[in-house]
Amino acid sequence: MSTLSLEEKSSESASEVIDQKALLKRLQAKCHSPARLRTEGFITSPCPKSDSPQWKGIIRLDLFKRTPGPHHHHQHGKSGHRKARGAVVIDCEMVQAEKGRRVIAYLAAVDFITGEVLINSYVDPQRRIFNWCTRYSGITLKAMKKAVANGDTLRGWMGARRALWDFIDSDTVLIGHDIKHDLNCLGIIHPRIVDSTILTAEAVFRPRWETQRFRRTWSLKTLSCVFLDRFIQGGSNGHSALEDAVATKDVVMFCLEQPEYLKIWAEFTRGGWNDLDDFETLKFLITDSVQVSDYL
Numbered sequence: 001m002s003t004l005s006l007e008e009k010s011s012e013s014a015s016e017v018i019d020q021k022a023l024l025k026r027l028q029a030k031c032h033s034p035a036r037l038r039t040e041g042f043i044t045s046p047c048p049k050s051d052s053p054q055w056k057g058i059i060r061l062d063l064f065k066r067t068p069g070p071h072h073h074h075q076h077g078k079s080g081h082r083k084a085r086g087a088v089v090i091d092c093e094m095v096q097a098e099k100g101r102r103v104i105a106y107l108a109a110v111d112f113i114t115g116e117v118l119i120n121s122y123v124d125p126q127r128r129i130f131n132w133c134t135r136y137s138g139i140t141l142k143a144m145k146k147a148v149a150n151g152d153t154l155r156g157w158m159g160a161r162r163a164l165w166d167f168i169d170s171d172t173v174l175i176g177h178d179i180k181h182d183l184n185c186l187g188i189i190h191p192r193i194v195d196s197t198i199l200t201a202e203a204v205f206r207p208r209w210e211t212q213r214f215r216r217t218w219s220l221k222t223l224s225c226v227f228l229d230r231f232i233q234g235g236s237n238g239h240s241a242l243e244d245a246v247a248t249k250d251v252v253m254f255c256l257e258q259p260e261y262l263k264i265w266a267e268f269t270r271g272g273w274n275d276l277d278d279f280e281t282l283k284f285l286i287t288d289s290v291q292v293s294d295y296l
Contacts, residue, residue, distance in 0.1 A: 087112035108241035138238025203266035
């Protein structure tokens with residue numbers, strides 16, 4: 001059985017670091033502009049306190065905060081805070097509180113570059129819940145009570161926000177699928193976003209102006225099927241935040257590393273090809289060098 005020498009291990013490690021830096025640079029180039037984020041309904045600046053407050057779910061808009069800058073981690077490094085990651089994927093599961101307002105009940109966060117699971121935790125809503133939305137959230141009252149009793153929860157949306165801020169700063173690229181909903185339930189304003197819904201819709205529609213809304217977007221379930229040959233969200237127990245976060249990571253990674261596949265899918269989809277919804281068809285079109293014009 002062969003083993004690597006110290007020099008070989010060092011060279012391999014250095015090569016991996018270079019690859020990771022190159023990947024992060026490509027990802028950063030895909031961050032959406034403030035104009036595109038505003039068009040898609042993101043909150044991009046703080047809202048002043050008002051006598052007639054506006055709400056996103058259970059959170060008043062004036063309580064939304066910008067992600068702290070890099071100094072935040074430098075200042076707190078000696079007290080156990082971690083170095084901010086270059087890119088993090090998040091997914092939240094929400095339940096319904098009063099007036100149908102959505103509140104976070106589960107948070108998953110994954111390092112985009114390494115795949116390390118950073119957070120995978122229930123979030124105690126700390127208020128009365130009228131609908132656990134189990135069919136979609138995968139969360140039940142029984143499971144939440146057990147997690148709270150065992151001390152395995154983050155404390156409310158502010159606790160979840162603090163937990164995420166332990167891993168990110170304003171330079172971190174935050175990634176998600178329709179991530180504005182996740183940010184809204186965390187009360188976070190973040191400048192560097194890559195959203196798999198926007199990334200794929202831009203490939204299809206190629207809008208001339210960033211103020212143009214997309215005619216439609218594609219679900220994570222569909223994108224996972226066509227790009228990854230992976231079936232998700234198929235169980236009867238609802239979604240898994242961690243499964244969705246990993247799928248989002250892999251979809252975005254696919255778009256970065258397989259641009260020719262993304263281009264073919266986008267061209268057929270733009271042309272109204274409704275059957276291009278599985279990986280095998282996409283792979284056939286690539287390997288056989290099929291021309292879009294032959295089918296449209």
